[in-house]
Amino acid sequence: MAEVSELAEPYLPPASGPRELQHVCKDDSEGAGQPPPPAHQDESQSAQERPFVTLTYASSLDGMISLSPGLRTTLSGPETKNVTHYLRLHHDAILIGVGTAIPDDPSLNCRYPSVSLDSQPRPVVVDPRKRFDVHGSKLAQLAVQGMGKAPWLIHAGDRKGLDETKELAFERIYIDSDRDTTSPSVIAWPLILRALKQKGVDSVMIEGGATIISTLLCMPELVDSVIVTIAPTWLGQGGVSIAPAATVVDRERRNSATLKQTAWRQFGADAVLCGRMRLAD
Numbered sequence: 001m002a003e004v005s006e007l008a009e010p011y012l013p014p015a016s017g018p019r020e021l022q023h024v025c026k027d028d029s030e031g032a033g034q035p036p037p038p039a040h041q042d043e044s045q046s047a048q049e050r051p052f053v054t055l056t057y058a059s060s061l062d063g064m065i066s067l068s069p070g071l072r073t074t075l076s077g078p079e080t081k082n083v084t085h086y087l088r089l090h091h092d093a094i095l096i097g098v099g100t101a102i103p104d105d106p107s108l109n110c111r112y113p114s115v116s117l118d119s120q121p122r123p124v125v126v127d128p129r130k131r132f133d134v135h136g137s138k139l140a141q142l143a144v145q146g147m148g149k150a151p152w153l154i155h156a157g158d159r160k161g162l163d164e165t166k167e168l169a170f171e172r173i174y175i176d177s178d179r180d181t182t183s184p185s186v187i188a189w190p191l192i193l194r195a196l197k198q199k200g201v202d203s204v205m206i207e208g209g210a211t212i213i214s215t216l217l218c219m220p221e222l223v224d225s226v227i228v229t230i231a232p233t234w235l236g237q238g239g240v241s242i243a244p245a246a247t248v249v250d251r252e253r254r255n256s257a258t259l260k261q262t263a264w265r266q267f268g269a270d271a272v273l274c275g276r277m278r279l280a281d
């Protein structure tokens, strides 16, 4: 536990404890080896209107997060799964997309012994068109058993016409779709994050899947920390990879996303990389 907190604490939401950086691998990249600034150091408008956002996932050495679309794939060993539970305990909410919720049927709770329901994170599923059958899900089951908070389901829809629907085991939240896109089921991320903030969520850990992580890596202004487990294995072609959209400036390819203030540590056979998003020049 001490090793996890030594590595992760500087990258956690502000209320989560002291922020001193240790165990940093020195390299030549910007900020490596330097203590990262306190969370939300530049208090921009967006930082106040949204929760602290951590992106986290487990990746293979070929940048894959599952063997094939919709196939739950274990990459983290027990030691790094423990890191995930530590991180879950330090966030108000855990968010995934419906593309993960349907195949994985996840629990999304912190499975440390004797964690009270009050300290459990709120599971949130972005499911614009209500594809997820929450009634039979593990999330609803855990909520009824008092082992996790009732999940929130985010749907695309006109808030004026549809009130929030609350049930014992889950709650539906409707957010207008993004008027800037042609798809009626795409919700702008600032609106999703603002809705969470308005409902009292001060920190959210976004665990996947590939679509959501890849999208948010292209929105560094919305992301405070990135924590990636790297497992010493290759999943092979045909897997689901994390790959932000290509960036082309003046017809030249540029890196799409880069971390700064990185810190690494080994847990079992896996490495855990922590960093902050470098904003585009």
Ligand SMILES: NC(=O)C1=CN([C@@H]2O[C@H](COP(=O)(O)OP(=O)(O)OC[C@H]3O[C@@H](n4cnc5c(N)ncnc54)[C@H](O)[C@@H]3O)[C@@H](O)[C@H]2O)C=CC1
Pocket: 056, 057, 058, 059, 064, 065, 066, 068, 069, 070, 071, 072, 073, 075, 096, 097, 098, 099, 100, 101, 103, 104, 126, 127, 128, 129, 185, 186, 187, 188, 189, 207, 208, 209, 210, 211, 212, 213, 240
């Ligand atoms: N190794 C790891 O750490 C993890 C692996 N996974 C794996 O990832 C795979 C799933 O990835 P994906 O299929 O990409 O699914 P995803 O979980 O990223 O969900 C994508 C779906 O979420 C909804 N969505 C996303 N952004 C939205 C927005 N802005 N507005 C409205 N709706 C939005 C859409 O319905 C979209 O089809 C699974 O195989 C799962 O096992 C998932 C999480 C973590």
Ligand SMILES: Nc1nc(O)c(N)c(N[C@@H]2O[C@H](COP(=O)(O)O)[C@@H](O)[C@H]2O)n1
Pocket: 057, 058, 072, 073, 074, 075, 076, 080, 081, 084, 096, 100, 101, 104, 105, 106, 107, 108, 109, 207, 208, 229
């Ligand atoms: N940290 C991590 N390592 C892996 O190897 C994974 N496959 C995932 N997946 C994410 O964790 C969710 C499952 O959580 P529960 O154990 O059911 O609580 C899954 O839905 C992905 O978001 N994560």
